[in-house]
Amino acid sequence: MKKVQAIILSLLMIFTTFSVEASASSSEEMRAAWISTVYNMDWPSTKNNQAQQKKEYIDLLDKLKGSGINTVVVQVRPKGDAIYKSSINPWSEYLTGTQGKDPGYDPLPFLIQEAHNRGMEFHAWFNPYRVTTDTTDLNRLSSNHPARKHPDWVLEHNNGKYKALAYNPGLPEVRQHIVDSVSEVVKNYDVDGVHFDDYFYRDGMNDNATYNKYGNGMSKSDWRRENVNSLLREVKASIKNINPNVEFGVSPAGIWRNKSSDATGSDTRGQESYSDHFADTRAWIRQGLVDYVVPQIYWPIGNSAADYSKLVSWWANEVKGSNVDLYIGQGVYKRGQADYSYQDVAGEIKQQVSLNRKYSTIKGSMYFSARDIVNNSQLQNDMKELYSSPSNQPKWIKENNNWYLIKSNGSRASNEWVLVNGKWYRFESSGRMLENQWFKDYNGTWYWLKSGGAMASNEWVSLSGTWYRFESSGRMLEHQWFKDYNGTWYWLKSGGAMASNEWVLVGGKWYRFEPSGRMLENQWFKDYNGWYWLKSGGAMASNETLIINGITYKFLQDGRLV
Structure with a gap:
């Protein structure tokens, strides 16, 4: 992990620490579990509760x-x-049993906070293209589903014994919709990562019309691969623009290309992500389109068609010299399946993790899926043994009333940001933790380190009687609007202070703000000079005649009612 997990024991409190700028070492290991909501597989098992x-x-x-x-x-x-x-996508049916039905609460802040409370990273997993799993009837979707509003965005495909629908990867408007969906989450929620799975182009998709329109002389296969590349490129750029600390990763199928198709491919005989899903993982790595990649190597060691040991060796070599982290996707769900040469998943996983740790470029594991961990007591016991040493063991020390962090390699955190139990801390070059003070980075962005050192994030902070707003990345907002969950608008002035009990000129228009900072709109305001009308959107009526509640009013250039 680039934000590397650790456990810190200090003053009877347990923290988990991540370093943004330090590269991962063998002691900083990703130990992840996928939690599936589709089909209510891992969570939630109950609806409307x-x-x-x-x-x-x-x-x-x-x-x-x-x-x-x-x-x-x-x-x-x-x-x-x-x-x-979401203002883009409907509520999931897996919360209530009915797509589009409000469950009565927003689960995501709770899901994230509970993970952070336990020192766990939270990665938001998106299926970028999937629309249905067992139907092609758009009328079964909620009325506000984008696919129902834009039926030209979807294609039929084969999904096992069913026909299903997916978004058309070749349409620019589909790519933008996916970018917007991801951006909405990164803007509004304190996620540590964004994650895509392996569902890209699906079997049976007929996109000839799209190819004829947008192919631009490329072969159809190359054009499809470039559509996926473009999506990843645009998603990553959007994420980093909102919050550069949020990681972006993809979990493709375990085989890029077989050696029979490409001499540089793996010594395997299986479905290829390159030609079957049109997912060119080599290009992703070489072009830096992702922060991490998680190939799904769900075969056991020694499998005749796709040997786990051969595949991890191939992938470990594939990421060498890149800035892309490699985690291995491991299948803990296949207990007793016919394609396995073993019955004991737990024993196989122990061997696989031991093998992974022999490669310096393999930074950890992701397990599919969570329920198969918690329902397998032997696997849980073996994982406790495998992971008996925390992935990091730095510690806090206090010297001369200042706090310092000793990292797992024995050095002090210095001139860097560090994530501790879901909260960011800043350390100056001397190693001292900053608190109760401002910090300005090289981009000119301002941050506030609160009492105790935690960076202000996704919150209002009052300093010397003045309110400031900080987004989830910690950036102080200034010279811009902010809208809260109640739909109330605020203006953050140059320097970041919230406009309060004053008139402010924005874009050539005057706006009035209450002492609370709320922008007035669709209402009258009276000061010692007279009466003013704040229109819908907040702009002051000026040099115009308006009909308000059936009565005609005229306003001077300075906004005063005649």
Whole structure:
């Protein structure tokens, strides 16, 4: 992990630490579990029951934490829908049983906070293209589903024994919709990462019309691969523009290309992501389109068609010299399946993790899926043994009333940001933790380090009687509008102070703000000079005649009512 998990014991409080700028070492290991919401596979098992859904999630996290898991990858957009409050996608049916039905709460802040409370990273998992799993009837979607509003965006494909629908990867408007969906989550929620799975082009898609329009002389296969590349490129750029600390990763199929197709491919005989899903993972790595890659190597060691040991060796070599982290996707769900030469998943996983650790470029594991960990007592015991040493063991020290952090390699945190139990801390070049003070980075962005050192994030902070707003990345807002969850607008002036009990000129128009900072709109305001009208959107009426509640009013250039 680039934000590397650790456990810190200081003053009877347990923290988990991540370093943004330090590269991972062998002691800084990703230990992740996928939590599927599609089909209610891992969570939630109950619908229309907020209390039970929360309890179930807490129990699941506690069991995963007890098994050594330090990261959860939670499916937040399983079928073009949302398990969070979205203005783009409808509520997921897996919360209530009915797509588009409000569950009565927003689960995502709770899911994230509970993970952070346990020192676990939270990666938001999106299925970028999937719309349905077992139907081609758009009328079965909620009325506000984008696919129902834009039927020209979707294509039919084969999904096992069913026909299903997916977004057309070749359409620019589809790519923008996916970028917007991801951006909405990164802007509004404190996620540590964004994660895509392996569903790209699906079998049976007929996109000839799209290719004829946008192919631009490329072969159809290359054009398809470039469509996927473009999506990843645009998604990553959007994420980093909002919050550069949020990681972006993809979990493709375990085989890029077989050696029979490409001499530089793996010594395997299986479905290729390159030609079957049109996912060119080599290009992703070489072009830096992702921060991490998680090939799904769900075969055992010694499998005749796709030997786990051969594949991890191939992937370990593939990322050498790149800035892309490699985690291995491991299948803990295949117990007793016919394609396995073993029955004991737990024993196989022990061997696989031991093998992974022999490669310096393999930074950890992701397990599919969470329920198969918590339902396998032997696997839980073996994972506790495998992960008996925390992935990091730095510690806090206090000297001359200042706090310092000793990292796992024995050095002090210095001139860097460090994530501790879901909160960011800043250390100056001397190693001193900053608190109760401002920090300005090389981009000119201002941050506030609160009492105790935690960076202000996604919150209002009052300093010397003046309010400031900080986005989830910690950036102080200035010279811009901010809209809260109630739909109230505020203006953050140059320097960041919230406009309060004053008139402010923005874009050539005057706006009035209450002492609370709320922008007035659709209402009268009276000061010692007279009466003013604040129109819809907040702009002051000026040099115009308006009909308000059936009565005609005239306003002077300075806004005063005649």
